[in-house]
Amino acid sequence: MSLNERKIQILQAIINDYIETAEPVGSRTIAKKYNLGISSATIRNEMSDLEEMGFILQPHASAGRIPSDLGYRLYVDHLMQKKELGAEEAQYLQNVISANVGQIDYLLEETAKALSALTNYTTIISEPVSRRARIKQIRLLPLDASSVLLVIATEDNFIKNHVIQMGIAPQENEIFEMGLHLNQVLQGYSTEDIDANVIQRLKTELYAYQEILPHILTAIEKTMCAAEKVQVHLSGTNNILACPEFSDIQKAKSLFQTLEEKDVLVTLLEGSRTNDLQVLIGSENTVQSMKDCSVITATYKMSDDTRGTIGIVGPTRMDYSQVISVLNGMVTSIEKVLKNLADGNKNT
Amino acid sequence: MSLNERKIQILQAIINDYIETAEPVGSRTIAKKYNLGISSATIRNEMSDLEEMGFILQPHASAGRIPSDLGYRLYVDHLMQKKELGAEEAQYLQNVISANVGQIDYLLEETAKALSALTNYTTIISEPVSRRARIKQIRLLPLDASSVLLVIATEDNFIKNHVIQMGIAPQENEIFEMGLHLNQVLQGYSTEDIDANVIQRLKTELYAYQEILPHILTAIEKTMCAAEKVQVHLSGTNNILACPEFSDIQKAKSLFQTLEEKDVLVTLLEGSRTNDLQVLIGSENTVQSMKDCSVITATYKMSDDTRGTIGIVGPTRMDYSQVISVLNGMVTSIEKVLKNLADGNKNT
DNA sequence: TGTTAGCACTCACTTAACACGAGTGCTAAT
DNA sequence: ATTAGCACTCGTGTTAAGTGAGTGCTAACA
Numbered sequence: 001m002s003l004n005e006r007k008i009q010i011l012q013a014i015i016n017d018y019i020e021t022a023e024p025v026g027s028r029t030i031a032k033k034y035n036l037g038i039s040s041a042t043i044r045n046e047m048s049d050l051e052e053m054g055f056i057l058q059p060h061a062s063a064g065r066i067p068s069d070l071g072y073r074l075y076v077d078h079l080m081q082k083k084e085l086g087a088e089e090a091q092y093l094q095n096v097i098s099a100n101v102g103q104i105d106y107l108l109e110e111t112a113k114a115l116s117a118l119t120n121y122t123t124i125i126s127e128p129v130s131r132r133a134r135i136k137q138i139r140l141l142p143l144d145a146s147s148v149l150l151v152i153a154t155e156d157n158f159i160k161n162h163v164i165q166m167g168i169a170p171q172e173n174e175i176f177e178m179g180l181h182l183n184q185v186l187q188g189y190s191t192e193d194i195d196a197n198v199i200q201r202l203k204t205e206l207y208a209y210q211e212i213l214p215h216i217l218t219a220i221e222k223t224m225c226a227a228e229k230v231q232v233h234l235s236g237t238n239n240i241l242a243c244p245e246f247s248d249i250q251k252a253k254s255l256f257q258t259l260e261e262k263d264v265l266v267t268l269l270e271g272s273r274t275n276d277l278q279v280l281i282g283s284e285n286t287v288q289s290m291k292d293c294s295v296i297t298a299t300y301k302m303s304d305d306t307r308g309t310i311g312i313v314g315p316t317r318m319d320y321s322q323v324i325s326v327l328n329g330m331v332t333s334i335e336k337v338l339k340n341l342a343d344g345n346k347n348t
Numbered sequence: 349m350s351l352n353e354r355k356i357q358i359l360q361a362i363i364n365d366y367i368e369t370a371e372p373v374g375s376r377t378i379a380k381k382y383n384l385g386i387s388s389a390t391i392r393n394e395m396s397d398l399e400e401m402g403f404i405l406q407p408h409a410s411a412g413r414i415p416s417d418l419g420y421r422l423y424v425d426h427l428m429q430k431k432e433l434g435a436e437e438a439q440y441l442q443n444v445i446s447a448n449v450g451q452i453d454y455l456l457e458e459t460a461k462a463l464s465a466l467t468n469y470t471t472i473i474s475e476p477v478s479r480r481a482r483i484k485q486i487r488l489l490p491l492d493a494s495s496v497l498l499v500i501a502t503e504d505n506f507i508k509n510h511v512i513q514m515g516i517a518p519q520e521n522e523i524f525e526m527g528l529h530l531n532q533v534l535q536g537y538s539t540e541d542i543d544a545n546v547i548q549r550l551k552t553e554l555y556a557y558q559e560i561l562p563h564i565l566t567a568i569e570k571t572m573c574a575a576e577k578v579q580v581h582l583s584g585t586n587n588i589l590a591c592p593e594f595s596d597i598q599k600a601k602s603l604f605q606t607l608e609e610k611d612v613l614v615t616l617l618e619g620s621r622t623n624d625l626q627v628l629i630g631s632e633n634t635v636q637s638m639k640d641c642s643v644i645t646a647t648y649k650m651s652d653d654t655r656g657t658i659g660i661v662g663p664t665r666m667d668y669s670q671v672i673s674v675l676n677g678m679v680t681s682i683e684k685v686l687k688n689l690a691d692g693n694k695n696t
Numbered sequence: 697t698g699t700t701a702g703c704a705c706t707c708a709c710t711t712a713a714c715a716c717g718a719g720t721g722c723t724a725a726t
Numbered sequence: 727a728t729t730a731g732c733a734c735t736c737g738t739g740t741t742a743a744g745t746g747a748g749t750g751c752t753a754a755c756a
Contacts, residue, residue: 026719041729044720062719062736103574141487143501151499151509153491161499161507226451237585238604241597249589249597256586374748389700392749410707410748 003053008079009036010046011055015067015075019317022244024064069282069316072294076279076320083321085329089118093326093333101337104128108233111310111334116236118326121314122259126269127231128300128308128338130156132190133224140179140216142172148212150219154227155188156306162223166215178209178216191224232265245292245315254289259313269309272297277324282316294318298327302338351401356427357384358394359403363415363423367665370592372412417630417664420642424627424668431669433677437466441674442681449685452476456581456656459682464584466674469662470607474617475579476648476656476686478504480538481572488527488564490520496560498567502575503536504654510571514563526557526564539572580613593640593663602637607661617657620645625672630664642666646675650686 013034017025027047031040047065050056055071058064067075085093096114100107108125115123137153143163148170150162185202186194199217206213237259246252258264264287272278280295290313297311310330312323361382365373375395379388395413398404403419406412415423433441444462448455456473463471485501491511496518498510533550534542547565554561585607594600606612612635620626628643638661645659658678660671 024719028719039729040719041721041731042727045728048721058720060736062717062734064719137489137491137497139487139489141485141499141501143485143505147505149485149499149501149507151489151497153489153497157491157495157511159497159509159511161509163505163507235608238601238608241601241604247597249595249600252597253586253589256589260583260586372748376748387700388748389702390698393699396750406749408707410705410746412748 006036006038007046007050009034010043011050011067011071011074012079014047014050014056014065015071015079018066019319022317024059024066026064029064067317069284072281072316072320073284076281080321083325085325089326090329090333092118093330097333097337105231105233107334107337108308109235111330112233112235115310115312115326115330116239119312119314119319119323120236120239120242121312121318121323122234122236122239124259124265124269124311124313125233126266126308126310127233128156128302128306129228129230130154130303130306132192132305133158133227134188134190135186135224136188138179138183138186138220140175140182142170142175148175148216150216150223152220152223152227156303158227160223160227162219162226164215164219166212168211170209170212174209178206178213181206182216182220186220191221191228194220194224230266230270232262232269234259234265239314243315243317245317251292255293258287258289265311268295269297269311272299272309272311275299277327279320279324292316294320296320296323296327298331300331300334300338302335354384354386355394355398357382358391359398359415359419359422360427362395362398362404362413363419363427366414367667370665372407372414374412377412415665417632420629420664420668421632424629428669431673433673437674438677438681440466441678445681445685453579453581455682455685457583459658459678460581460583463658463660463674463678464587467660467662467667467671468584468587468590469660469666469671470582470584470587472607472613472617472659472661473581474614474656474658475581476504476650476654477576477578478502478651478654480540480653481506481575482536482538483534483572484536486527486531486534486568488523488530490518490523496523496564498564498571500568500571500575504651506575508571508575510567510574512563512567514560518557518560522557526554526561529554530564530568534568539569539576542568542572578614578618580610580617582607582613587662591663591665593665599640603641606635606637613659616643617645617659620647620657620659623647625675627668627672640664642668644668644671644675646679648679648682648686650683 010030013030014025017029017033027040027043030036030043031038047056051058051065054068055074056065057068059066093114096110097107100110104127108127112123112125133154133156135152136155139151141149141151143149146166148164148166150164151159153159182202185198189198203210203213237256240246240252240255246255268287276299278297282294283291285291285293285295292315293313294316295311295313297309299307299309301307310327312327314323358378361378362373365377365381375388375391378384378391379386395404399406399413403416403422404413405416407414441462444458445455448458452475456475460471460473481502481504483500484503487499489497489499491497494513494515496512496514498512500508533546537546551558551561585604588594588600588603594603616635624647626645630642631639633639633641633643640663641661642664643659643661645657647655647657649655658675660675662671
């Protein structure tokens with residue numbers, strides 16, 4: 001029993017129809033709607049084969065067929081015809097991005113909204129992070145009598161700051177001098193580079209400030225940690241409730257619960273860091289509550305080392321080709337903007 | 349027809365029972381469960397009066413009674429007995445807060461989670477903002493050949509920064525000098541204080557830097573705007589799906605849609621800026637999709653001028669006294685921590 | 697005059713029976 | 727190899743009857 005041309009046509013018809021209608025597809029429907037030149041009986045025989053091969057399944061004995069996860073997998077890998085993103089949609093995305101250049105968090109928030117609006121699914125976006133944030137500039141600013149502001153700019157132009165509270169009130173010029181020295185020593189360093197040796201060196205060279213130095217070192221560590229922590233934006237969760245597959249309120253609730261856990265979302269996106277585009281279909285998802293969902297993720301690069309991920313979550317019966325075209329378009333647009341930002345060679 | 353003691357007892361019984369069971373309450377139930385010493389027939393007569401007065405209503409002719417919004421209003425204002433927060437719960441909240449001191453956004457995120465976990469409703473928290481953020485420190489740091497980092501610390505120790513990209517590459521010492529000057533002039537100023545006069549003054553005094561000054565002034569404006577922009581955190585939306593009143597998926601969807609719009613959330617919370625604690629019941633809400641919800645908001649102060657708001661959203665049939673006790677406990681805890689932060693007199 | 701027992705009535709909800717129809721699998725004819 | 731025909735399955739929709747929780751009203755009672 002081989003997967004001949006006709007079987008493939010039938011499978012494609014089933015998947016297309018099911019994605020459109022969300023109803024199990026029967027042999028008569030296919031015979032009428034898609035002119036394959038064969039009768040419903042023949043289609044029935046082929047469908048029986050397709051079921052045996054695991055590409056489709058029957059919800060119950062007297063119902064039509066629906067695609068299985070394996071069926072969708074075949075569809076996504078070989079059958080699906082790839083769409084290009086429409087001009088108006090591409091323009092819409094471009095506008096959203098352009099309007100928010102310079103504020104990375106708003107940019108991603110709005111991008112997520114736009115993607116949800118275009119696809120009618122749920123969007124997850126992680127902020128770009130380098131696994132190894134390198135210090136480009138480090139500064140200390142006296143804030144008031146008892147606190148000092150630490151500012152770290154990484155090579156990707158991510159800025160993080162931390163207010164350091166200290167019991168002792170140091171002199172302004174001391175703070176300033178320390179800042180200059182730290183900047184000189186730590187430039188180009190990542191978290192891991194700041195090891196015992198470096199710390200020892202700083203302790204020696206800044207012996208005069210031994211009372212406040214520890215405060216500052218812990219602050220640097222915390223700040224660098226925060227710089228490496230992934231921030232995620234979620235949007236369009238309400239679309240889940242529009243899907244007939246989630247009319248069971250229990251299913252919907254457990255999915256919502258999962259989507260509220262940022263950690264889970266991060267792992268979900270992290271998984272696809274290596275691939276440009278990844279599709280996880282139903283049971284391929286490791287998270288239990290997402291066994292009825294498909295997740296399509298795309299990676300966007302800011303620099304070679306700094307990348308974030310966009311994920312679209314929908315029912316397995318999702319419009320794969322449309323989502324993929326939207327994601328591709330979005331990645332292109334966003335990379336253009338972010339690369340300019342990282343290179344720092346464009347006016348705001 | 350007056351609201352005598354007995355009517356009040358009956359109303360209270362109806363509300364208590366309905367909050368607990370979510371089922372319309374009949375006269376027999378009250379007669380059996382609450383020992384009021386009167387028969388179900390008498391209760392029926394009183395209930396008829398209560399309905400006429402608008403405190404309760406009948407979903408359909410042969411059903412029991414449920415409280416109306418007016419009924420809940422009376423309950424909240426006069427009948428409800430105020431609870432104190434349990435010791436373990438107070439401890440739990442305190443732990444969550446202590447664990448996240450120093451990072452205001454994580455703190456609020458975790459606080460929102462904790463409140464949702466304790467109440468089983470949805471939590472919205474806005475970050476504390478002063479309506480008039482005043483500049484405490486303003487600095488310029490050269491980042492690389494073409495960009496400069498602007499750092500503004502407000503008097504409440506909120507730090508905001510902005511990367512300014514400029515075509516021209518200014519000298520390090522020029523940047524530094526400008527920064528010092530700006531700091532001197534703008535200290536203590538809020539957005540509104542920086543009017544045409546001030547700008548003219550700066551333009552004159554910093555005439556030497558007329559090419560880059562405009563870049564910097566717009567950046568200052570943008571940054572101060574961002575400092576005044578309210579950030580909101582949302583948590584526990586999935587609890588909505590556990591409420592029987594939202595088993596209608598359409599209702600749930602429209603509520604979810606509303607909750608995804610940050611602007612709406614901000615207005616929702618803003619409304620109660622003046623009051624310490626505010627309860628909006630059902631139709632008292634201006635937003636259409638929240639006509640079946642009650643929103644309890646509490647304001648927490650960081651300093652006299654800087655305050656944020658916590659809101660709990662649930663069905664009108666929510667456990668008002670419990671939510672209020674949790675909110676009060678939370679405000680006390682969070683204010684203790686935040687005031688220390690704002691005063692800057694405690695180690696991190 | 698306020699309270700209560702009794703009773704007729706209402707109406708949502710449940711259950712069972714039944715018909716309907718979409719869909720299948722199998723068989724036999726082409 | 728294809729297809730027409732047919733019996734069979736099973737979810738869905740409809741109808742009818744029964745159930746029970748709840749009400750309002752009336753008349754009797756303290």
